[in-house]
Amino acid sequence: METLFKVKNWSLRVRIFLAMILITIISSVLILGVSLIHFQIENQEYHKDRLIRKENQIKQHIQYVLEVTPHPLATFNLQSIFRDKIFEIADIHNIEIDIYDLKGHLIITSKAPIIKGQISPNLPEAIIHKIKVSDNNRYVSIAEGELNTYRFSYTYLMDYIENKPIGIIRLPYVEEDNFYKEEIISFLKIFGMVYLGMIVISIWIAYYLSRYITKSLKTISDRLTETSLTEKNEKIDLVTNSYEIDRLIQSYNKMIDELEESANKLAQGEREGAWREMAKQVAHEIKNPLTPMRLTVQSFEMRFNPEDPNAKQKLADYSKTLIQQIDTMSAVASAFSNFASMPAQQNETLNVVDVVDLALDIFNEDYIQFDSESEEIITKIDRTQLIRIITNLVKNAIQAIPEEQEVKKIEVSVKNENGSAVIKVKDNGKGIAEEDFERIFEPKFTTKTSGMGLGLAIIKNIIENYNGTITFDSTLRKGTVFKVSLPIINQ
Structure with missing residues (x-):
């Protein structure tokens, strides 16, 4: 509030x-x-x-x-001179009159009002001195009474013949x-x-x-x-006849012009950046199938035995794997040539266990182990994309284990957890530092000395497009577990 x-x-x-x-x-x-x-x-x-x-x-x-007056003009005669006249004068002018001698002794009065501290038989020496030194020998003091304010005027009573003072007149005046x-x-x-x-x-x-x-x-x-950076902004067409506001409007319109120019440059930069990102992604997508193709050829070369009764079946499996990877690269190239996105995803109903097992066949490492709690777990996902997910995670797990490490182990498992097909790829490699946890799925981020850091970002996008999730748990120098969850289709 x-x-x-x-x-x-x-x-x-x-x-x-x-x-x-x-x-x-x-x-x-x-x-x-x-x-x-x-x-x-x-x-x-x-x-x-x-x-x-x-x-x-x-x-x-x-x-x-x-x-x-018949009396001589002297101080000692003032009482005789004004004995009767003082009351007459006071009545005529409606004011009280006090007459003092030059030493401040009261000679005669016409009943002046008694104000405490102001009217006394004798005048203070200070007032007599002020009358003497003031201009025109006149002094006025002010006193506050209980009901009114009083002004006291003090002046000399003069002998007009010899022009000398013979007494002091005090007039108490009430301010009404x-x-x-x-x-x-x-x-x-x-x-x-x-x-x-x-x-x-x-x-x-x-x-x-x-x-x-x-x-x-x-x-x-x-x-x-x-105002928007991505839309057309209109200028202000307004005249206010105010210098400051008109200057503000001019500054805004100038800013709109500069903003439009900056937006055009930014859009051009974004388009160029998008092209660079697409080129990097296409290069990664084309490079990604090459590894399993190379491994498949090497495995075929090492394991193929013409006298094996299952030689034709193995040759067919190897051919199928190579054809799938070649189709993937062909689709990527077609998509790039048509300015489109990565290969369109197909919603295929397939057995996750079989596809994961097939994807692992291209790897020659004998420390890769596969386990499934059941023979069939059905989900809906593009077969090629699922193979890409598995090969990418397993390849990352292989690269996470140092070459000099004696005991190497990668465990791939598939099981049904709470209505989801859960695929786990676990390794005992060097692990991921805790400060890199939040950036592990960011594009261009990688902890390896080679590669462009797009693999995990791409497969995360693929998994989320099928309403799935990918998480991981890692301990430095002990290993990492990636967990992929995909919704199960009930048959």
Whole structure:
């Protein structure tokens, strides 16, 4: 299940679609964040400007009081000057006013709200210092209350005649954010509706745009999937007005031309290879009967006795064997001349025991032993092909036994096993190395210094064409047993 959610398993169309939606969401969130920050800055600027306006109005009003007062303009007279006027000024401008002397001692107040840590009888030395060193001798501090935010404006109360400070005015200003909050709520409602519309439009645009982009790619992908080395491939006739995709289509069409050229060269090479293989196989097929023919002639020459009462029968058997091998070579030559396969296989019903016994007659080696558990085991196979199988296996067994080996033994047996005619050829030769087991039936593979390695591959093909099997078991330096199984015909 986890792999379903991995990005690498998503299609390009899904990635483009989700990327566009994600861009819309991210941009909308950024717009919302910037807008909220802008509202907050505007709100702070609004309260800052409002405090400055109130401060200027109050300073003008206080300046007027100082101009008309009969008291001398001095710090010790401030309480007398503003004893009644401070409440009037605070009511008119709807703001509390605190007046301190230059050392920060509270002289008079109009009931300023008590905020813990901010309003105290005396001003801290740090604030007095900041008022003194700040531009225009004005300093503003901000404090967070339980319900609201407070701004405290500190400025000098000036003697307009001598132009020197005689006190410090503090104006506590409450930032009321009800209007700001209402604007935010109104903005969020409008933004939410616009955002919903943007999401719907973005989904629609993303769907059709991703479909448009991937449509051409899907066409190319389908053609690539259908591309075959052995069949005619069609080029893509499509103009997308997209430089990258058009270049991709051009590259695909160029690849099709090169592929067709390579396929033609490959087909020519395969035909030449097939001819070479056929020539090798024909040479092997022609050479294969020559060995039993040679052995037959040698056996005839050594064993023939004109005075033997069975001389005519033996001569007939030897002639029959030679004629069969000659017919085989003739059939191979005819097949090659007609560009066909090896000689056509005939489904003959025959006694395996008799054919195997006949095939072994051409071998002169006295260490070849033949055994059959019954006199008749009937199967359906081409007689010539069966003789070829036996002679090939026995010849391989003879060649597998070293010339210098003292005790040589080849056992050929035929028996009925589970409804199959089983032919075994067992030798006590050098055996087959385990690493060669999987390659023993491959064409051109051989462990001998001579030969082309086609014999076992050919007889395996013959046996399998008759629904039979061939297997082997071998132990290095002890010998090998080849086992051929052919289906039995019940008589």
